[in-house]
Amino acid sequence: MTEVTSEPAVAAPEWTICPGCDTLLYAKRLARSRQVCPDCGHHGRLTAPERLAQLLDPGSASSLGLTVTTGDPLGFVDAKPYPQRLREARAGTGLEEAVVCVRGAIEGNPVIVAAMDFRFMAGSLGAAVGELVTEAAQVALRERTPLLIVTASGGARMQEGAIALMQMAKTSQALGELDEAGVMTISLITDPTFGGVAASFATLCDVIIAEPGARLGFAGRRVIEQTIRQKLPEEFQTAEFLLEHGMIDLLRPRAALRPTLGRLLSIGSRRPMGQPIGVPAELVTDPADLAARDPWQVVRQARELGRPTTLDYLALAFDEFEELHGDRLARDCPAIVGGMARLGDVPLIVIGTQKGHTVAELTGRGFGMPTPAGYRKAARLLRLAAKLGLPVVTLVDTPGAYPGREAEEQGQAVAIAENLRLMAGLPVPIVSVITGEGGSGGALALSVANQVLAFSSSVYSVISPEGCAAILWRDATQAARAAAALRVDARQLLGLGVVDAVIPEPAGGVHRVPVAAARRLRSALAAGLYRLADLDGAQIVEERRRRFRSFQAAT
Incomplete structure (x- = not known):
């Protein structure tokens, strides 16, 4: 023996x-x-198995049981025949292909996951990978379960030629079907993600998260530098670079990924939610119940630096908030913040203008004057709300849209107009609150709502009093006179029907007791959402359009 x-x-x-x-x-x-x-x-x-083990709840992962065959459509041979490369990749990784598809849960939230593995032929996108990602999307569609795609790829698989190229269209089509069905999609960008994956499913998801230092792009640095001899910055195509340029929503270290994903899935999943709790709200609907005030003094109080900002209210009045960034075109405007939030048991989208309390904060936030990128970011979040069936809350405190040369070159007027049209037809409830200044079309671009509220020391106008005085009286010192003529204060706005109700400010103003102000805002929002909760999409749109159709010249 x-x-x-x-x-x-x-x-x-x-x-x-x-x-x-x-x-x-x-x-x-x-x-x-x-x-x-x-x-x-x-x-x-x-590796893909390591990634799944870190992200999913223990014991929740189970294979989707998808089976596909990797073919050799071109009979491709480089240094080795393609079938040999496949055998070596399978032996070296223990995987059948460059993506692993499972069903699982993250912090109790069901999710379908397609996780790529760079070890398998550089995570390249071939016909089998494209089919597996598409099949995972189809499972998510049938079960109406959010889809998470973890990317790691050098691009399309060259050994499969044009067949690999077609996978970009196929997977993009699958993501489009999830959009049509209102199923949430999230992509987690890991290093590296390039080529055909970057230009398809990796960047088509509702929310794009990236790990620090992860690189994402269509053409890699070496290709760009060798092809057009262009010198690139050191941080080019990194997650940090992409966040600054509006291409991704979130940058998260690995340890924070699971709780972040848990929050997003909890808010964005289409699961039955209880109605907003009907709570008594301190709202004034009759102008006679408000004391007459000097409009110019109201303007000055509305501009008080200590007034709570959108971020302050998000911390004080809401229960959860996950900020999302970028217009997915070129920039992330700091003057508008927005993301997915929760008010009690109600998941929603919150969008607001952001000023600051110090010179540094004001400067960093563009003095609360949004650029076209800010309005396009808002539009992206509004479309996400419509897709997921989430109500929208907007908080407005802005002197107006940013008026500089770059804003005009980037289409400021078009960006504002697009938001007006988009909000008018959005099939989910919208409640807007003027928390300070409501300056011109820059404020209206976030205020086409079913219900428009205003704090009692806020203002809303077609132009600033100073601007009006400079144009009509040719004297900016006549601002107080212009404020009175424009009837900018909340009491007179309520009489004009421009706002539906006024939130009385605590004694001394919201800047002196922000916690009390936040409580009043919370109850007002809850009441507004409660009133709209039983309306379907068509009724919501009809009510909003009827509201704005009613503004006509007095007879």
């Missing part, structure tokens, strides 16, 4: 070098930190 012996197992190395900072690291320590360097924060690559 012959004794069979096996080769001794090769021990895993105890030490490794971080590619980000060249620090020698203890391998077990690096594994405990999810392959994130404790010294420089470099996020190392994870």
Whole structure:
């Protein structure tokens, strides 16, 4: 009888070098930190199984049971025949293809996940990968369960030629079907994500999250530099660069991914939700119940630097908020903040203008004057609300839209007009609140709502009093006279029907007791949403259009 012996197992190395900072690291320590360097924060690559283990609730993952066959449509041979490369990739990874598709849960929220693995032929998009991602999307569609795609790819699989190219269209079509059905989609961008994956399903999801340092782009740095000899900045195509340029929503370190995804899925899942609780709201609907005030003094109080900003109200009046960034075109305007939130048990989208309390904050936020990118970001969030069936709350405090040369070059008027049309036909409830200044079309672009409220020391006007005085009286010092003539204060706006109700400010003003102001805002929003909760999409749109159709010249 012959004794069979096996080769001794090769021990895993105890030490490794971080590619980000060249620090020698203890391998077990690096594994405990999810392959994130404790010294420089470099996020190392994870396999698809490792990624799923980190993101999904323990014991929740189960295979979708999808089976596809990877063919060799071109009979392709480079240094090796394509079938040989496939066999080697399978042997080296233990995977059938470059994506793993499972059903699971994240913090109790059901989700379908397609996780790519860069080890398998650089995560390239071939016919099998395209089919698996499409089939995962079809499962999400049938079950009306959110889809999470974790990307890691060098691009389309060259060995399959034009067949690989067609997968970009096929997967994009699958994402489009989920849009039509109102099923939430999220992509998690990991390093690297390029080419055909970047130009299809990776960037078509409702929310795009990226890990620090993750690179995303259509053409890689080497291709760009060698093709057109263009010198690129060091941070080019990194997640940080993309966030600044409005291409992604969120930048999250690996340890924060699971709770972030849990919040997004909880708010964005189309699960039965209880109606907003009908609570007594401190609202004034009769102008006679408000004391007459000097309009110019109201203007000055509306501009008080201590007044709570949108971010202040989000922290004080709402229960959850996950800010989303970017217009997905070129920029992220800091003068508008928005994202997915919760008011009690009600998931919603919140959008608001953002000023600040200090010179530095005001300067950084463009003094609350949105650029075209800000209005386009708002439009993107409004469309997301319509897709997911979420009500919208807007908080407005702006002198007006940013009037600079760049804004005009980027289509400021068009961006505002598009928002007006979009909000007019949005089939979900919209409640808008003028919290400070409501300046001209820049404010109206966020205020085409079913119900428009205003704090008692807020103003809303076609132009600033100073602007009106400079044009009509040719004297900016006549601003107080212009404010009175324009009837900009909340009491007179209520009489004109421009606002539907006024939220009385606590004694001393909202800037002195912001917590009390936030409580009043919360109850007012809850009452507004409660009133609209039983209306269907057509009724909501009809009511809103009727509201704005009613503004006509007095007879």
